[in-house]
Amino acid sequence: MNQESAKLGSLFRSLDKSGTGRLSKQQLKDGVKKMKHFDLPDSELNALFDRMDTNKDNQIGYTEFISATMSKKVATSEENLRSAFNFFDKVN
Numbered sequence: 001m002n003q004e005s006a007k008l009g010s011l012f013r014s015l016d017k018s019g020t021g022r023l024s025k026q027q028l029k030d031g032v033k034k035m036k037h038f039d040l041p042d043s044e045l046n047a048l049f050d051r052m053d054t055n056k057d058n059q060i061g062y063t064e065f066i067s068a069t070m071s072k073k074v075a076t077s078e079e080n081l082r083s084a085f086n087f088f089d090k091v092n
Ligand SMILES: [Ca+2]
Pocket: 052, 053, 054, 055, 056, 057, 058, 059, 060, 061, 064
């Protein structure tokens, strides 16, 4: 595991308040909303969630989270979210 995915792993655990190893849409939204100076509308978050949820079980598993955030084919909003995650990681 490289340093970046280790950081993403700790971010994932901080978003996963219930410790289930999966993020619900609400947990993702709550996490993003805590990021100051970062504002993504609900419609963007819903679209992002759907793209991350590759097996369509309405939860983002750890591997889905990592592969979505590490993907080279990330859309603009995902790049933004990733920067926000980096920011969030620093303040935590
Ligand atoms: Ca899923």
